[in-house]
Amino acid sequence: MTAHHRLHVVTGGPGSGKTTLIDALAAVGVATSAEVGRAVIREQVEAGGDALPWADRMAFADAMIARELTARDAALALGVPVVLDRGAPDVAGFLRLSSLPVPPAVDRAARHARYNPRVFLTPWWPDIFRTDAERRQTPAEAEATEAAMRATYTRYGYDVVELPRASVAERVAFMRAALGGRGADVPDGRTHDG
Numbered sequence: 001m002t003a004h005h006r007l008h009v010v011t012g013g014p015g016s017g018k019t020t021l022i023d024a025l026a027a028v029g030v031a032t033s034a035e036v037g038r039a040v041i042r043e044q045v046e047a048g049g050d051a052l053p054w055a056d057r058m059a060f061a062d063a064m065i066a067r068e069l070t071a072r073d074a075a076l077a078l079g080v081p082v083v084l085d086r087g088a089p090d091v092a093g094f095l096r097l098s099s100l101p102v103p104p105a106v107d108r109a110a111r112h113a114r115y116n117p118r119v120f121l122t123p124w125w126p127d128i129f130r131t132d133a134e135r136r137q138t139p140a141e142a143e144a145t146e147a148a149m150r151a152t153y154t155r156y157g158y159d160v161v162e163l164p165r166a167s168v169a170e171r172v173a174f175m176r177a178a179l180g181g182r183g184a185d186v187p188d189g190r191t192h193d194g
Contacts, residue, residue, distance in 0.1 A: 006116070012145075013149070030176070032082065123165060
């Protein structure tokens with residue numbers, strides 16, 4: 001098996017249960033990697049920066065792609081299956097959704113920093129959608145984000161598998177079955193904190 005096949009991406013729109021699923025997988029011993037976008041937002045807000053999705057979207061994308069590649073490298077270094085909260089193609093999807101050009105470096109990263117060919121997508125689910133300090137999208141933007149991520153991962157040659165609109169426990173069971181019951185026991189359950 002190629003090393004990058006151990007890296008399982010979960011993508012989708014905001015408020016679709018992606019991070020809740022990742023946290024639940026970590027709680028049962030699956031190695032996971034946190035979403036880098038939230039970490040960038042927290043750091044920028046604390047520092048008074050403008051590399052934010054509601055301010056300078058291109059600067060936000062630049063910060064995200066660097067962090068996505070770092071997260072991927074850290075996950076690969078574990079040598080076990082890891083479930084990642086988003087991947088490098090998400091940055092290209094974010095830019096396309098924002099009607100911004102995808103710079104060659106971002107496109108190159110999305111093409112060459114590969115993950116397992118099967119990517120899991122949390123579908124738009126209005127019943128669980130909520131906003132918070134770091135998630136400011138409207139329901140329409142969240143739904144459009146899911147569609148953009150589906151199209152982007154498909155464009156980069158991934159097979160997109162939609163997760164069921166089901167309880168967290170059912171989604172965890174679905175993921176564990178899809179991973180062949182595999183999951184890595186690592187001391188803290190995470191490869192990094194974003």
